[in-house]
Each structure stands twice: as structure tokens, then as C-alpha cells.
Amino acid sequence: MTESSRSDDGGADSESEPEAVTDGGSAAVVDDRVRDFTTFLRERPQLRTLSIAGPPYGILVFFFAIPLLAMLVVSFQANQIGGAWTVGNYVDFLTSDTYLTVVWRTFLISVQVTAIVAAVGYALAYSIVRFSRRTTLLLLLVILPFWTSYIIRMYAWINILQSDGVLDAILNLVGLPAVGLLYTNTAVLIGFTYVWLPLAVLPFYASLTNLDGDLIEASKDLGAGPIRTFLSVTLPMTINGVITGIVLVFIPTFGSFITPRLLGGTNNVMIGMVIENQFKSAFNWPFGAAIGMIISVVVVTLLLLATRFGGGLFGAGGEAS
Amino acid sequence: MSLLRVRGLTKEFGDLVAVNDVDLDVEDGEFVSILGPSGSGKSTVLRMVAGFEKPTDGRIELDDVEVVGSPPFERDVNMVFQDLALFPHLTVAENIGYGLKQSGVQADERRDRTERMLEMVRLEGYGDRRPTELSGGEQQRVALARALVNEPALVLFDEPLSSLDRKLRQHMQSELQRIQVETDTTFLYVTHDQEVALAVSDRLVVLNDGKIQQVGTVEELYEMPASRFVADFIGDVNVVEGRVTAVDDRTVGLDVGDDEVSVPRDVAVGDLAVGDVVDICVRPFQVRVDRAEDDPDAMGSAAGVFSTTGVVRSRSYQGSDSQYGIETDWLGRLSAEIRSASFEIDDQVTVTWDAADVHIYRHDGDGSADDHGGP
Numbered sequence: 001m002t003e004s005s006r007s008d009d010g011g012a013d014s015e016s017e018p019e020a021v022t023d024g025g026s027a028a029v030v031d032d033r034v035r036d037f038t039t040f041l042r043e044r045p046q047l048r049t050l051s052i053a054g055p056p057y058g059i060l061v062f063f064f065a066i067p068l069l070a071m072l073v074v075s076f077q078a079n080q081i082g083g084a085w086t087v088g089n090y091v092d093f094l095t096s097d098t099y100l101t102v103v104w105r106t107f108l109i110s111v112q113v114t115a116i117v118a119a120v121g122y123a124l125a126y127s128i129v130r131f132s133r134r135t136t137l138l139l140l141l142v143i144l145p146f147w148t149s150y151i152i153r154m155y156a157w158i159n160i161l162q163s164d165g166v167l168d169a170i171l172n173l174v175g176l177p178a179v180g181l182l183y184t185n186t187a188v189l190i191g192f193t194y195v196w197l198p199l200a201v202l203p204f205y206a207s208l209t210n211l212d213g214d215l216i217e218a219s220k221d222l223g224a225g226p227i228r229t230f231l232s233v234t235l236p237m238t239i240n241g242v243i244t245g246i247v248l249v250f251i252p253t254f255g256s257f258i259t260p261r262l263l264g265g266t267n268n269v270m271i272g273m274v275i276e277n278q279f280k281s282a283f284n285w286p287f288g289a290a291i292g293m294i295i296s297v298v299v300v301t302l303l304l305l306a307t308r309f310g311g312g313l314f315g316a317g318g319e320a321s
Numbered sequence: 322m323s324l325l326r327v328r329g330l331t332k333e334f335g336d337l338v339a340v341n342d343v344d345l346d347v348e349d350g351e352f353v354s355i356l357g358p359s360g361s362g363k364s365t366v367l368r369m370v371a372g373f374e375k376p377t378d379g380r381i382e383l384d385d386v387e388v389v390g391s392p393p394f395e396r397d398v399n400m401v402f403q404d405l406a407l408f409p410h411l412t413v414a415e416n417i418g419y420g421l422k423q424s425g426v427q428a429d430e431r432r433d434r435t436e437r438m439l440e441m442v443r444l445e446g447y448g449d450r451r452p453t454e455l456s457g458g459e460q461q462r463v464a465l466a467r468a469l470v471n472e473p474a475l476v477l478f479d480e481p482l483s484s485l486d487r488k489l490r491q492h493m494q495s496e497l498q499r500i501q502v503e504t505d506t507t508f509l510y511v512t513h514d515q516e517v518a519l520a521v522s523d524r525l526v527v528l529n530d531g532k533i534q535q536v537g538t539v540e541e542l543y544e545m546p547a548s549r550f551v552a553d554f555i556g557d558v559n560v561v562e563g564r565v566t567a568v569d570d571r572t573v574g575l576d577v578g579d580d581e582v583s584v585p586r587d588v589a590v591g592d593l594a595v596g597d598v599v600d601i602c603v604r605p606f607q608v609r610v611d612r613a614e615d616d617p618d619a620m621g622s623a624a625g626v627f628s629t630t631g632v633v634r635s636r637s638y639q640g641s642d643s644q645y646g647i648e649t650d651w652l653g654r655l656s657a658e659i660r661s662a663s664f665e666i667d668d669q670v671t672v673t674w675d676a677a678d679v680h681i682y683r684h685d686g687d688g689s690a691d692d693h694g695g696p
Contacts (some may be wrong), residue, residue: 214406217373220393222420222471223399232419236410 056194075289080091089290100290101299106271109185109260110253113192115247117200120193125204129211139205142198153189153263161187161263183265191263192253198214200245207241208234245309272297323382324349324507325370325475330379332531339365341531343379347475347509352501354510354518357528363460363511364403366528367477371400384474394423399468400477404484405460407452413463414439414448418472430477438466441500458489461505465497469504478510494520515555524606527551547590549682552602559605559630559655561627562684565597573646573681577601578651582627586675591683598684603627607678608657610645613669631655633664647672 041048046197075090077083093099145153160166163180171178181187211234219229237241255271262265264270271291327345331338340362343385347353357363368374370381372393381389388396399420400469408416414435421431439445442462452460461481468476482490498521501508512518518525519539527534527542527550534554535547546552549560563582567574573593593599613630638644642658649655649672657672664670 026649195353202392212404214402214404215408217371217393218402218406218408221371221373221398222467223394223423224419225392225394228423233408237408 045250046184054060071289071292074286075293077286079284079286081285085287089287090294092287093291093294102269102271102274103295105268106254109188109192109268109270110250112189113253114198114250115244116189116193117196118246119198121200121245122204122242124197125201125208126130128201128205129208139202142201145198150195151258153195154259157187157191157194157263158182161190182263183267185264185268188260188264188268189239191259192256195259196249196253199248203241203248205241205243207238207244211237247303251299255295322345324384325509326380326382326385327366327370327379328382328492330366330369330381330671331377332362332369332374339531340369340376343528343531343533345526345533345536347507349472350505350507352498352508352510352521353526354512354522354524355526356512358513358516358554361513361528362531363513363528364479365531365600366566367400367479367509370475370496371398371477372396387633390585397473397474398477399475400472400479401464401468401481403479403481405452405464407460407463407467407482409453411452412448413437413444413450413455416463417448417454417466417470419467424471434440434470435466441469441503442466442496450628456611458493459486461485461493462496465500467519469500469506472504473506473677475507475509478508478512480514483512483514490517491520497521519555525555527554529554534643546602549600552680552682557605557656558602559608561601561603561652561655563599563601565593565595565599567592568595575599575601575681577627578629578631580627580651582676583625584679588677588679589681593681593683599685600682601627602680602682603674603678605644606642606658608655608672608674610647610657610659610662610664611671611673612664625676626673627676627679628671630669630671633666633668633670636664636666683696 006097021124041051050260074081075087076087078086078088124142128135128142132138158165160183161166161180163178165180165182168178168180215233215237216229219233220226225233255272255275257270260268260270275291275295276290279290280285282288323346325345325347327343330340330343330345332340343366345361345366355363355366365374369376369389372388372391373393376389379389380387384395409418411419412431417435417438421434426434434446439448442465443520444462444466446460447455447459447463452463455463463657464481473598482493483492494517497508497510508524510518522539524536524538525542526536529550535542535551537545541553542551546555552558553560561577563575563577566576566581567583569586571586573586573589574581574583587609589599627651629649631647633644633645634648634654636643639658641661643663644660645657645664646653647657647670652672655672
């Protein structure tokens with residue numbers, strides 16, 4: 001195969017040369033240059049790889065790696081950028097009960113949100129894949145909220161959840177007492193669940209579509225009931241999608257500050273709000289940077305543990321899916 | 322007393338009747354094949370027995386217990402799937418032990434029985450591999466072991482061999498037979514491949530358009546097909562159209578092409594009346610081919626012999642036999658399997674076969690519309 005395609009290429013090249021000379025039209029010249037260029041690249045595989053992979057890696061380096069490095073440097077400076085070198089920011093944070101309480105609360109909320117989104121999202125994705133023929137339409141509906149700005153949607157939730165808001169009005173209408181959920185932990189959970197659900201449903205859906213229905217039948221045929229089948233076939237076979245979804249939800253929840261501020265008020269401070277505050281109000285960038293670094297390390301560590309544990313739990317089941 | 326007794330089994334998908342009033346008995350220890358073309362409903366029958374489809378109507382009894390309505394995981398049957406459906410995230414041993422684990426067999430016993438099964442299917446030492454690391458034939462064996470290890474009353478096969486190449490398929494056929502005898506298990510095997518079905522089965526069930534066409538041993542089906550469909554489906558057959566000119570207790574007179582031939586009454590299936598249009602079927606190996614005589618009158622129709630003249634149009638070697646395609650003057654294109662003759666393309670030949678070797682079906686009999694032998 002390789003041989004024949006190579007000789008085909010050679011044939012095309014040798015034909016094109018006299019054609020360009022006799023024709024001389026500008027289109028032909030452009031064609032010719034494009035062909036020369038691709039030939040040039042084909043003969044230099046390393047340069048070709050670089051020309052494809054270069055731009056994205058360049059973007060990553062300039063907009064992610066360098067800023068991260070800058071943040072790391074700044075986090076070791078006192079009070080302001082260019083301040084004296086110190087590890088004081090880290091010490092301050094790690095010895096403060098207030099901040100550690102906030103981190104703990106953030107962790108709890110993130111775990112709760114991730115668990116709720118994973119459970120609801122998996123059920124939703126499963127029902128779309130298994131029980132519906134209108135998968136495209138349903139998926140479209142799932143991602144429909146993305147078409148509206150995040151902030152606007154949060155303000156909509158304020159309207160719904162506030163005292164005497166839409167939710168309370170409906171509850172009153174059916175004779176139930178008002179709840180006034182805004183600025184409670186529940187409001188934050190509702191907001192997060194709403195925001196991240198579509199993000200988790202997509203990887204869940206993708207992995208569930210790839211799941212061979214015969215495997216489910218085989219499991220039942222071999223005597224496993226629905227719950228056993230789910231735990232020993234469906235879930236292990238889709239574990240990669242589940243982990244992807246969990247990562248996509250857990251990371252942004254841990255670092256978020258808009259949703260908790262708008263829906264949680266001051267009672268439900270999350271660590272993202274603290275960091276934002278250091279940068280925008282307290283103007284202590286080094287301290288904010290230090291918190292950011294700590295949180296990044298914590299989250300990455302947690303996720304590495306989770307994926308390893310999750311993969312190991314099902315005998316590295318995801319690899320085949 | 323049958324192990325599996327199916328009565329009046331019917332399955333409708335909307336307007337489509339996939340399975341139509343099927344009765345079926347499988348005795349303990351039998352190897353029964355359901356044979357039919359794609360879309361004949363054979364897999365649907367199997368899936369209803371396994372419990373994956375709910376019958377629209379009818380009964381399925383396993384060991385005299387009605388199983389319709391009970392879920393697959395409560396039925397004492399195991400299935401070997403068409404694409405095998407091995408669990409890719411489990412090892413070979415875990416795949417085989419899966420059913421035992423579900424039924425609460427202890428780890429020690431599970432390991433022993435899995436090991437014994439691996440021996441049975443000749444895959445000793447493969448237990449720790451992943452199914453994806455095995456060849457197609459090895460995967461077949463794992464799928465078989467996974468079903469057999471549970472010692473089910475009945476093992477169902479949904480064309481599992483269809484993905485294998487011919488040689489491996491033949492090998493697996495004999496393996497299937499060996500294992501069926503060794504384990505003394507009842508097999509119900511579904512396939513569209515007559516070669517597989519003929520080779521392995523004690524009895525065959527021929528299914529078409531959701532209806533049973535015939536049930537019998539291989540010999541019965543081959544030698545006395547109940548319909549033109551069966552004759553066509555089990556082995557090759559030439560079909561020639563004719564008209565009934567006379568019927569009595571012992572013979573049937575037929576008008577075929579320009580000829581009159583009388584055949585024994587017992588080769589005709591069902592009632593016949595004068596004027597009926599019939600399909601006359603004859604196996605290619607029963608067709609004789611001779612070099613054409615110079616004098617066309619010399620080959621008049623002998624009593625009880627069909628004959629015609631024609632031209633050889635094609636030939637292909639099939640090991641010991643050669644298959645010839647012959648364009649006949651009156652009877653359309655016929656094929657003949659001959660052992661020891663060599664004709665060239667375009668040779669003029671006479672084609673004859675004995676009236677006793679044919680089978681005759683009334684034209685409207687089985688509704689199979691495709692017309693092979695018509696001029």
C-alpha cells in the first residue's frame with residue numbers, strides 16, 4: 001500500500017511540472033506553490049509535526065504555563081509584586097483556621113455538587129441513550145442553557161430562589177409555606193448542579209453510546225440482575241466518561257466564585273471568593289497567588305487520587321471503552 | 322418429555338409479524354438448529370427463549386415450567402452471542418466465572434470450575450489474558466465456556482461462528498459437537514448457514530418469514546423437503562416449471578417444456594389436480610450430462626426421464642466435482658455437479674435426470690416468489 005501510494009505521488013509530481021511551465025496562469029502557480037509546500041513538508045516529518053502541533057502548544061505556553069510560573073514566583077513575594085522573597089504567604093494561609101475552614105467548606109460543596117451532578121447526569125445520559133430515539137433533540141436541549149450568558153442565568157436563579165420569588169410564589173399557590181432559599185447552602189448546590197449538569201452529561205453520553213448493548217444482555221443472561229449488571233458491566237465500561245465528567249465538574253466548582261457569591265451570599269464563602277478578593281479588593285496579589293497555588297495542588301492531588309482509585313476500583317476497566 | 326417446549330409462539334413488531342405461531346420441541350441432550358435466511362425470525366425466537374424479547378403470544382416451557390414473563394437472569398439458559406459479547410474489562414477467567422459469581426459460588430469452587438472449563442475448550446493457561454488479546458477462534462471458545470460453566474439446561478447460540486473463516490468454522494463445528502457430547506448439554510443453535518447446521522445438528526428447524534417450514538433430521542430435510550423453499554435452502558436445487566396433465570394413485574403426468582414426463586406420485590408434496598402449475602426440483606448432483614448426439618431425434622423422451630439439450634455456459638471446479646452451468650433449450654439454466662466428465666464452454670450437451678429423483682411442489686404452495694428455473 002505504501003509503495004503504491006508513494007509511486008502515485010511521484011507520478012503526480014512529475015506531471016505537474018511541465019503543466020505549470022506551459023500554463024503559467026496565476027491559479028496554476030498558486031496550486032503549484034501549495035503542492036511544492038506540501039511536498040516540502042512531507043519530506044520533513046518533524047517540521048510537519050511542529051507546524052501542526054506548534055500553535056496549540058504555543059498558546060498553552062504563553063497563556064497558561066508562563067502565567068502559572070509568574071503566579072508561582074509572585075506567591076513567594078511579600079505584600080506586592082516585587083516584594084521581598086518569603087514563604088510567609090503560604091505559612092499565613094496554612095496556619096489560619098478561617099481560611100482552612102473555607103477550604104474545607106469548598107471541598108464539601110464541591111464533593112456534594114459533583115456527586116449530585118454525576119448521579120443526575122448519569123441517569124439523564126443513560127435515559128437518552130437507552131430509552132429514546134430523539135437523542136439529537138434531547139442532547140440539544142441539554143446544552144441549550146449554554147446559549148445564554150452564565151451571569152444572566154445566575155440572575156434568573158436569584159429571581160427564582162429569593163424570598164417571594166418565583167419558587168415561593170409557586171409554593172404559595174399550591175398551599176405550601178415559602179422557603180426563601182436564596183443565600184443558603186441549598187441555593188448554591190442548586191445553582192452549581194444546574195450549571196454543570198450539561199458539562200457532565202456530554203462525556204457520560206459519549207461513553208454510554210459506545211457501550212455495547214449485548215454486554216448488558218450477556219450479563220443478565222449470566223444471571224446478574226439490573227443492579228449487579230450496572231455495577232459490574234455498565235459502570236466499569238463507562239468509567240472513563242464518568243471520570244471525565246467528574247473532573248469537568250469538580251475543578252471549576254472548587255475554584256468558582258460567581259455562583260457562591262450570587263446565590264450563597266456571605267454565609268457560604270468559597271475559596272474562589274477569597275482569592276478573587278485578594279486580587280480585586282485587598283490588592284495582595286502575592287497572597288492570592290499563594291492561595292491559588294495551594295488550591296491547584298490540592299485539586300490536582302485529589303483528582304489523581306480519584307482517577308487512580310476509580311480506575312483501580314473496576315480493574316482499570318475504562319481502557320477498552 | 323421435552324426440555325424446551327414452545328407452543329404458538331408469536332412476536333409482532335408493529336405491523337411486522339416476525340415470528341408466526343411457532344411450535345418447537347427440543348429434547349434433553351439434543352443438538353437442534355434453527356435454520357433460516359436473514360429476517361426469518363430465527364434470532365427473535367432465540368431471544369424470546371433467552372428472555373430478551375417478550376412474546377406477543379404463545380408459551381415457552383423449560384423443564385415443564387412456563388418461563389414467559391421471567392427475566393433472563395432467572396432462566397436456566399445461557400446464550401452465546403453473535404458478536405460473543407465478552408466483557409472487555411475482565412480477564413478470560415473472570416469472564417467465564419461471571420455467571421458463577423452471580424449465582425453465589427464461592428471463589429475456590431469458581432476457580433476450579435473455570436479451570437476445568439478452560440481445559441474443556443482447550444484454553445489452559447489463558448485465564449489471565451484479556452479477551453481482546455485472543456484470536457477470533459479463541460474468543461469463541463471463551464464465549465462457549467462462559468455459557469457452559471453455569472451448567473444450564475439449555476445453551477442458545479446466535480450464529481456465533483459466522484464471523485470465522487471457513488476452515489476455522491469447520492474446526493469449531495466439530496469442537497461444538499465434541500463439547501456438546503462431553504458436557505451432555507442441550508444446544509439450540511440459530512444460523513443462516515446451512516453448512517454449519519447440516520454438519521452439527523441432530524434435528525433442523527427451517528424457518529422462513531416467521532413460520533416453520535419443516536422440522537426433521539438432516540436426511541429428511543435433504544431427501545424429502547416439504548416445500549420448494551426448503552429444497553432451495555437446504556443444498557442447491559434446480560427448479561423447472563411444469564403443468565400437471567394427469568394424476569392417478571401411482572403417477573403424475575407432467576408437461577415440461579415440449580415434453581411429457583410421468584413421475585411417481587410420491588415425489589409430489591400435497592394435493593395435485595390436472596392443470597396445476599408446479600415447480601419440479603432436482604439436485605445438481607442428480608443431473609446427468611452427456612455429449613449431444615448428432616441426430617436430435619435419437620434422444621426422445623424415455624419414460625420416467627427428464628431430458629433436454631443445451632449449451633455449457635460455465636464451469637467451476639469444486640474439489641472432486643465440477644459444477645457446470647448449462648443453458649438449456651427449453652428449461653432455462655440448470656446446474657449440474659459431475660464427477661468424471663470434462664466439458665468445455667460452448668459444448669453442446671444433453672441433460673437428463675430420473676423422474677424418481679425430483680420433488681414437485683404446487684406453485685402457490687409456499688409463496689416463495691423468486692423464480693430460478695423459469696425461462
